[in-house]
Amino acid sequence: MQDSELLEGLNDEQAAAVTHEGSGLLILAGAGSGKTRVLTTKLAWLIKERGLDPYSILAVTFTKKAAGEMKERAIALESRAAYANIRTFHSFGAYCLRRYWQEAGVDKNFTVYDDDDSASLLAKAIPGIKKSEAAILAKRIALAKDYGLTPDDDLSVLDGGDGVFAVQYRSYQKRLEQTGNVDFGDLILLPYITLKNNALLRSDIHRRYRVIMVDEYQDSNIAQFLLLKELSGVEEGAPTYVCVVGDDDQSIYKFRGAEVQNILNFRDNFPGSDLIRLETNYRSTDMILSCAASLVSNNSGRLGKNLCSARGKGKKPTLVFLPNQDDETEFCADMIENSLNKGGAYSDWAILYRTNAQSLGFESCFLHRKIPYTLVGSLKFYEREEIKDLLSWLAFVANPRDEIAFRRIVNKPARGIGPGSQDKIVDAAFGKPLTETLDSVKLSKKAGEALKDFFSIYKTFTDFLDENKDSELKLSEFIRLIVEKSGLKEHYESQDEISGSSKSDNMEELASSALFYSCSKEGLLDFLDHIELDRSLENPEGEEKKDAVTLITLHNTKGLEYKKVIITGMESGIFPRQDKTGADLEEERRLFYVGITRARDELYFTSCASRRLYGRTSFMLPSPFLSELGKNNFRVLGQEPAAFVSYDNDPIAKKYCKGACLYHDEWGQGYIVEAFYSEENNYVIGVKFDGSSGIKRFLPKFQSKDLLIVK
């Protein structure tokens, strides 16, 4: 067995992880340590060498891209891996709900609402709420679901204790149930609740899945953990083998409900599990890893590991101090052009930043200097107006109770069915199909006629699906029919003409992407599941890959690598953001760690002395993270500021740290929202006082008498 050709070329730890059996396994896989290789080899090994039925293997990842890659690579090693269930967490949830829709209490033909749809629904569920408030509340509900909480649970963590949130959450959920649809959170939460309450279903699942693997476990949320517990039957003594892979140092999605404790406590929750560390890094040079190690050692509560490069010492990373953000963009452009003259490629380079807004300067500079770039994660294809309209038509055909889809399309192009009429129609339906409201709703003559027309168009679509369900016709044809007959084509063609956009082309692109789906209700649902769960970063039929510099947020770089990486905006207040303290600051540090470990050969940091922020030019100080990289691990270019921000060595800074509550005779109670050193190297704090909006600034060094720390 040990001689299996699958194990060739693996190091000892990797081989041990692949062949491990028994009672659960946590693989702590450092950045670039070949974790996908281990996972895929393990999949192949289980089937080939251990004779496991691929049908009994479930492997979940977080992104569609990762799932696709895992599947492809596993199949390359062992063709029967094609029958294993390799999916994203959410796609697996959707699969469960499609299968057990009755038990879960959802519509057989449910579709998935995205965050935008949820906010729209919420605006209707809670009358009088503002759109911006609805979006915030929708986020909070999504977070509750990530935490595994229903309206009936103790919601005090999200609530502030007055119970208002529970009421809002319940109204939203009720309205959602009337549509028959689910939101992203439900894709995890509903399967969990259904399993928890249904022993029969549970034992079915436990019989089927003998092996469950989870990738990127450090970014799983509580709901996902709860679901995993039910799926594995760990508390009922089911013999499921659970293997999770992750890196606690790369957990960067706490704000979205990810729970690092899942990976830190894995061995308590799955008793008797073993731990294997993958610490050989095949991606980056040693100097880069030294920076990363030095930085992340400032975090507490880590499982801990020592990454060792398999690629030698390499070049020292470089920290560059620049006067302002324009110099920063020009400097990056210069470096890229220089490297190209020496025979490099644009695509060797990636420019990383903390916030999307920072891409703007690079875009205009690169445009000007004719440096090709790809902007990752800006306006996503499926979030474009025309695509959402078209998808709403598809969703409404699939499920005529879909209030949000209905509202989106019923008056576009304008038919004279405004918001008021829409409300009447939805109220009349009261959770029944909206297409059956024609007789029960009282509308103006004009709106009534228009609705009749609208429903007759709708009927030609459903008829078309019925008539062609057994034909060879593809779903693409159906979508083209909708584009044509819904009026969207005309509507957007005239817009394209005026503004030079390509909205009708985009709709055609969506149609052609449905070429491999059958022209039937099943094909339609399949297609909707597929795209709703694949908001991947690339355009679908992506233009052929050109040689270009990548502009990308730090968050979006997870799992990616580049030869040469520039991490920009290394300034206190930007990265880390100024309001980060404690556990949040540690997450920012991990984000920096992720950024650093994306680089294969060359790594640069840029830090500006001043930056235009919200219309003002602000003086910036270097990010405190820079002083954590280890003095000897990098070299410095440009004019180094007099002092690095160091909160540790200054007793005043320690006392007046960010987040601290204080009391001021004149202003009352407040808390410190920003803290930095001024040009004269004085420690400055910004305080937000209760009952006043702006931020007041003070110099604690001179004003300590007036600034009493409360807590």
Place this chain on the structure above:
DNA sequence: CCCGTCGTTATTTTT
């Protein structure tokens, strides 16, 4: 319905 104007507000976002 479309367009201008004013006011508000500035994270990160696998699904």
Place this chain on the structure above:
DNA sequence: TAACGACGGG
């Protein structure tokens, strides 16, 4: 600064 949403007039 700039970008976006809300709102009111044509």
